Amino acid sequence: MATSLVPRSLFRILYLFPTSPFTFNAQSFNPLKFSATRAMSSASTQRLFQLKFDPLTGNSEWVVIEEEVDGVSENTQKPILATTSYLDMLNDATRNRAFREAIDKTILKPCRVLDIGAGTGLLSMMAARAMDSAVGDSKGMVTACESYLPMVKLMKKVLRLNGMERKVKVINKRSDELQFDSDIISRADALVSEILDSELLGEGLIPTLQHAHDKLLVENPLTVPYKATIYGQLVESTYLWKLHDLYNNEAKACDAIHLVPEGMDPIICVKPQQYPLHCDAIAKEVKLLSEPFRVFEFDFWKRPESRAEKELHIKATDGGRVHAVVSWWMLQLDREGTVFYSTAPKWISPPFNIGAGDWCDHWKQCVWFIPDNGVSISKDEQVHICASHDETTFSYHLKAQIPRGEVLQHGDNAENFKLILPPERIAVYGDREWRLAMLTAITNALQGRSPSACMIADDSVFLTLMVACLSKQTLVLSLFPGIRDKGAKYLQAVSYANGISMDSIKVIEKRKSCLTVHDTFEKKVDLLISEPFYYGNDNALPWHNLRFWKERTMLDSVLSDDALIMPSKGILRACFMSLPDLWSSRRGLGTIEGFDHSVTNDTLGACGELPEGQEGPCLAFYIWQCGEYEELSEIFTVMEFDFSKPISPCSGKSQVKVSKAGICHGIALWIDWVMDSKNSIVISTGPDKRYWKQGVKLLANPVAVGARGSADGVECCSAVIEASFDPSTGELDVQHSFL
Template sequence: MASLLRKTLTSPSHLPDITLLTLHPVTRCKIKATRAMSSGSTQRMFQLKLDPLTGNSEWVVIEEDEVSSEHSQKPLLAITSYLDMLNDTCRNRVFREAIEKTVTGPCHVLDIGAGTGLLSMMAARAMGSGGSTERAGMKGMVTACESYLPMVKLMRKVLRLNGMERKINIINRRSDELQAGVDITSRADILVSEILDSELLGEGLIPTLQHAHEMLLVKNAQTVPYRATTYGQLVESTFLWKLHDLYNNEAQALDSIHLVPTGLETILHVKSQQYAMHCDAIKEEIRLLSEPFKIFEFDFWKRPDSHGETELLIKATNDGRVHAIVSWWILQLDCEGTIFYSTAPKWINLPFNTSSGDWCDHWKQCIWFIPGKGVSVSRDEGVHLHAIHTDTSISYNLKTQVPRTEVGQYPFHAGHCQLALSPERVAIYGDSKWRHSMLTAIEKALQDKVCSLCVVADDSVFLTIIIAHLSKTSHVISLFPGLRDKGAQYLQAVAGANGFSMDRVEVLGKRSLTLHDTHQKKVDMLIGEPFYCGNDSMLPWQNLRFWKERTTLDSILSKDITIMPCKGILKACAMSLPDLWNSRRCLDKIEGFDHSVVNATLGACGDLPASQASPFLPFFIWQCGEIKELSEVFTVMEFDFSKPISPCFGKAQVKFSELGMCHGFVFWIDWVMDAENSIVISTGPDIRHWKQGVKLLTKPVAVGIHGSRNMGECSLTVIDASFDPSSGELIIEHTFLQPNMESASYGTEADLG
């Protein structure tokens, strides 16, 4: 299934020979393992608990009886895309149509990456009386291959609920570990599989198909899908340009800080890869510079090559500057070419009906950034595109027919000095307004500091450089908990261009300091953005790690310590989010198969007990389809960094300012950088470089403008919040009130994230 990130990791030292499968964390990273015990084959789970406020982690063993208990009903898989994918009605429909068209009688069907078993059940049903039947002397069977143990447990529940447990053979292993005649009884006649990501290849489609055709399938096997084709389009977009070109955007800031000095243009950069993004959300900021063009074609029905290249001559349709290539794919599910699915943006007119209009988050378009300022083109000019695919990715090189100095990659290769950051972080560092705010805050903080010791608590190379640049007498210690040695090597490379020497800057890479580390000096300034490398998919309040770090360092802080930011303000807004809510709603029947047993584990919103309500999840709200603010932005609680970390509580009465259906609340943190509250860095939805925390309601609530008397509409909601510093969890309780009912409860939920 497309939501599963497959990785083989190094096992903990005390757990030899264990294959670990990991999913990206929100509040805790959950890593599951299957281990062969000396007493027999025993399944156990090892959970890696991550404390987002310290970065510390520990292994916890979850026994089999715990997995089978009510404990397993917690939304352990809410952070995956399974729920969103299973709510994609168009995807489900086209796979069902193609499977019914392909599986016309008893045969052996292999489902790789079976997930909940949906495609396996479709195949078994298509055979007639099930996946283990004989017709005219032929025997039919379905083999479902799924390597992720928690999903296998869910699949068994789904199959049992639908009376399919005896008709489908489940193998809890990776498909590339299997061999026909050994692990499965015979080679399969038909392959059904959906291991596609937004780029198409990122989940190992090519090596999976290679092994399947070599070891698991009969010659000339049929497949669903049949073929996938990638397409692209040249676009101009200032927004996309700012997500990667730090050098030219920094030059416009005119603040004498050089994160990417001349000659070192790529020392801080985004990785050369495709980035998944909902491009429909920025269609008004995109100018098309070409017609769509076909790039690669991948046939599922034959063994694919690991490497492929193509040269295209693309005709420019407008004058402009190519900042990026937007790409997508079209899936042909049947061999006749009558059933299709597409991830194309809505501005593409397709010659076939591929979508029922569903918004989905599991597949998006992809963006490939053109280096530097991009490529300048004229209408009707030919542009050469060189595309390459490997086992797992697609890359591009673009050049015009007439060579120009602005075109192509920078010649500099800094090697170990380079820092690769996310596009959003690069955009933040290139934003003139953000840089000015940070610079002003630091200048104010340094006014009374003649000879200071400053500690940068997070991974901010920007703040480290500012302090070292502005104060020639200050000593700077950067903790760089995520960047570590790479951060030190980067600073060494850019120090000269920023007017400081490394004898005043130390990178310790430690989580705590003593007076020995500070040379017996008390810390005069403790600063952060806050930014922790690798926390891009964390919830906003998990950057309160800065507060935890401040508390750990309390004994070495001076009495007149300056802390920046000095406080954080948890902000929120009630919003209409129909697309996002529908993509995560409770599952019932999917193409005739009951999936209701997976709702709690997948963190669905809908008819579930309050104890199983959907958790907080991080999203770029601006990419969440249709959105509408229904209330003014309100303050939930404040975090005072002048004091050690402690439990926090807040309460807010929120008046609705717009009519609509409220699907949930969106939360973020505003960082107050100075004691006068004059410099505030917001991470709210209006600023598109940060993710917000979203809490979807169990059921949407009709809301009306406060003061109206429309019956059935709520005009107020009361929010009660608490923050637990021991776990980093935010607990929210909300109560909707009808007009003139100041204390009448319309509905209450306890929300945890």
């Protein structure tokens, strides 16, 4: 298990050792982890600094936690590990079985085994067990290298539970920090490791293997996996096109706002990289334009190159427009080629999908967007693709496509003004229905009034431009808490093309809590608006966007007495759902390939089969990408948030009837934003809206509802849900019961 599965989320970790000088020592492929310059003995106490993020203010603070490194007290890192992919990965039975079979076929005699990124120690224990059953004169040894301290603590518990603590040596370091004599006594004969992400290289596979072959492994070592192959396929997909081509999509809008004016199409874009996506969810919307083709192959048993480039000649199997390259990888885990694992989408047939398993969230397919509106091709046409990789990423370029310039009109360099946004945000900005709703809401808000000052509370450049265009006399004050000066530079670049003067737009960089009318140019704010959209909040829970309510309260001193607030309120919606794939991926762990992992459930935030009275956390997911899912109840309202009033604790309770028989695995929760006081314009972020994540509260145990009844004959036909919102933490507590 690779340590860099910890997502870029709400927490970061820093370890400091008392009495030791501290210097920054970041894992090159995981900037969220930090370590100290020297280790302490296992009996000593480490000081753990946890950077906790407040979703309602955007601020963070260091929280000091004292822990015993080898203690058996309750692990306090649940908020961190519950949001990682460790649990999902350990529930991937296909993956676990493949590694176990390959290790049993590879480790045939006692030897020195190195496990890099050991996680819970599963692969280390597999290797130790394989050596126990092997015949040999020498004694074997397994060294488990894991840099992430919370996982080291958890691994030691797992090893102890399975009687493996004397057979696996645990080292809390990165592999490139290992020292001979103190950590290892000689080069390892075998490497068992899983440091792979959806793209294959993103967790530092190449530099890790390079260092291991240079410093830690014997020549021609045994390795599990043995090799990996990257495959790709050309596809046409309107959905994928909308995720990156804002220029051509907004051309169809009716609001005359030009987020990407003509000749300036690089100014708002996605980062040129591969994006992980559950492509099976869009299988019916994808037109395949080629057969699968092999891109790159990586041998784990020899030192990889840092960079490579190759030209591929692909025959088109159908005519259409190439919008993207969908890619996946396949592992050959043993030398003989009998054990495989694949991340291929379900539409792929052998031999390109050998070893494909059930739905899992820790590995997806990857999508590379072809710029602009793609490239038109004819059936049987030869398509020339340049594929390349560096140490951590892949890229693809169709040679038929002329690289676009990065110089804007008037000779301005695009890099000074460019806004890099997530694909889902690009799609929202290009969505005609969404833009029309915003246009209608703002037009209605301006009717009969001429605001002297309008404030944009969030990171919406769209709302800034729209208000400036619709009300020329209004001073528009943009706060841009996430994009900051990038937003100001962007507005400066596009203002002329939108027929507005930058004299009417001001970007305020001062903290909201410190604002006075002096900062608003002696004007009271008559109109405060937000989408809400906060840059960098992509993986947050829906109610974390109630940051708008918090900030509306902080801005009270600069608002006029009759200020119009938009959105006027938020409505917490919910629906009971069948989510078998998602629930199975987050369920509590038991025995994995013969090794008991039950001790990890609380730390990893298991959501299924929990002890009575214990519940799992709410997590953010795109429900439409969560494998099989089905709504079992009507959508219902839990509570409302009134933004006309200062933020305050609130709660709600609702009872709903089950509308369809099935197995209920959890509750989907989201917020619908009511943009006007008449409740006529509502922006929903529910499961049928693909560009927003929902909150998911998985049940401790699935419940049979409706006509089927449960195993004990009890039929649940309705349910009660209660929720309370705490503005001091920004968190939502959700309780439920079935009747």
